[in-house]
Amino acid sequence: MFFGKPKEVSDSAYLAQAQTPPMGWNSWNKFGCNVSEKLIMDMADKMVKTGMKNAGYQYVVIDDCWQVERDSLGFIQADPDRFPHGMKYLADYIHSKGLKFGLYSCAGSYTCQGRPGSRGHQFQDALMYAKWGVDFLKYDWCSDEGQNAQAAYATMSDAIKESGRPMILSICEWGEHEPWKWGKGIGHLWRVTADIRDCYQCLFDWGGVGVLNVIDKMADLYPYAGPGHWNDAEMLEVGNGGMTKDEYITHFSMWCMLAAPLMAGNDLTKMDKDTHEILTNKEVIAVDQDPMGEQGRRFMDMGEKEIWAKPLSNGELAVCFLNRTDFPWKLDYNWKAQTIYFANEVNIHANEYVIRDLWKHKDIGTTAQNTKATIPAHSVLMVRLSKKAK
Structure with missing residues (x-):
C-alpha cells in the first residue's frame, strides 16, 4: 500500500x-x-x-x-x-x-x-x-x-x-x-x-x-x-x-x-x-465553550457545600453552587460579603451584575440583593453574571 x-x-x-x-x-x-x-x-x-x-x-x-x-x-x-x-x-x-x-x-x-x-x-x-x-x-x-x-x-x-x-x-x-x-x-x-x-x-x-x-x-x-x-x-x-x-x-x-x-x-x-x-x-x-478558555475553580469550600467560579469573556462570570449533601441547601447568598475577582475584571463590589439561572433560563435578580434558592440534594444552582447596564 x-x-x-x-x-x-x-x-x-x-x-x-x-x-x-x-x-x-x-x-x-x-x-x-x-x-x-x-x-x-x-x-x-x-x-x-x-x-x-x-x-x-x-x-x-x-x-x-x-x-x-x-x-x-x-x-x-x-x-x-x-x-x-x-x-x-x-x-x-x-x-x-x-x-x-x-x-x-x-x-x-x-x-x-x-x-x-x-x-x-x-x-x-x-x-x-x-x-x-x-x-x-x-x-x-x-x-x-x-x-x-x-x-x-x-x-x-x-x-x-x-x-x-x-x-x-x-x-x-x-x-x-x-x-x-x-x-x-x-x-x-x-x-x-x-x-x-x-x-x-x-x-x-x-x-x-x-x-x-x-x-x-x-x-x-x-x-x-x-x-x-x-x-x-x-x-x-x-x-x-x-x-x-x-x-x-x-x-x-x-x-x-x-x-x-x-x-x-x-x-x-x-x-x-x-x-x-x-x-x-x-x-x-x-x-x-467560552473562548477565554479558563477552567473554573473552587472559590469556596464549606465541606459538602461548595461555590465554584469560572471567568468568562466580556467581563462575565459563571458561578456554580454545588450541593454535595443528601439534603436540600437553603441558599441565602450575600454577594457583597465575598470578593470574587478575576483577571477578566469581574468585581462584585464595584459593579452590579444581573444573575441568570442557566437551568431555568431566566434572570433571578442582581448582586445588589441576596440570592435565595433551594438547591436539591446532589444538585446545583448554576448562574451567569453579566454587568448590569447603567
Whole structure:
C-alpha cells in the first residue's frame, strides 16, 4: 500500500486545534465492544436530528474493538464483519453530515480489549488514519510495557503531524504520569483519572471513579488548561441510567464549569426528554465553550457545600453552587460579603451584575440583593453574571 509523501502538518496548525474543549460522542460508555458500522451511522444521524450538532457536538468517536489485525504489510485492519465497507466509507458518511470522525488506539502493543495497539506502528497507523479521514484520535495506555509516557505520546503526536492530516490527539493514560505537566504541545486533551462510572460518588479497587471523585481531582488543575490544551474529566454518563436527574445536572454543569471536553456516552437513539434537555442546554454549554478558555475553580469550600467560579469573556462570570449533601441547601447568598475577582475584571463590589439561572433560563435578580434558592440534594444552582447596564 503506497501513500506517497504527505505534506506535514505544521506545529502551528497542529496546536491551533481545539481552541475550545472538543464536543462529541464516544461509543465506549454505553456500547463497549459492541460497535458496528450501522451503530455509528445511526449515532451520527441522531446527533444531527436531535439537535446535538446544533448545540455544538462535532465528533463521532469509535472506541476500542473496531480493529482486529494487521495485514501482511503491518497496516491496521477494521473488523470486516462489523465494518463491512471499511473506515473510509464510514468517515465519508460522518463528514457528509457535517460532523467529524474519531477513532481509538493505544500506545501499547495491545489495546485494553486485546486488539492490536500502535506500538511500533505509530507512523504507519497515522498514515492510515489520514487516508481514512480521521479527525480525532483517542490514544490509550494499556499494555504500555514500561514505556515513558511522555515519549510515547510525543511519538504519536509526531506521527500525526507527518501524516499530513490535522487530528486532535486525546491522551488517555488516566493521569498516572501527570500529563497536565507535559501534555501541552503533544496532545490537545489529557485524562486525569481512571475511567468514569455511572455513579455520583464511587471508587472501585479495579479502577473507576464517580462524578465527585473526578471533580475533586480536577479542582487544582486549572493552571494547566486553556485554548488547545484541556484537562479531560472523562466522557459523560448523562442518560445511561445510573444517576438521578439532579445528579446528571450536576455532572454536566460541573464539566462545563471545568472547561472539560464534552463527549456524550449514551444511546442517542433512545434519549428521554430529561437527557436531551441536559445535553443540549446551550446556556450551560456556552460556559464550557467560552473562548477565554479558563477552567473554573473552587472559590469556596464549606465541606459538602461548595461555590465554584469560572471567568468568562466580556467581563462575565459563571458561578456554580454545588450541593454535595443528601439534603436540600437553603441558599441565602450575600454577594457583597465575598470578593470574587478575576483577571477578566469581574468585581462584585464595584459593579452590579444581573444573575441568570442557566437551568431555568431566566434572570433571578442582581448582586445588589441576596440570592435565595433551594438547591436539591446532589444538585446545583448554576448562574451567569453579566454587568448590569447603567
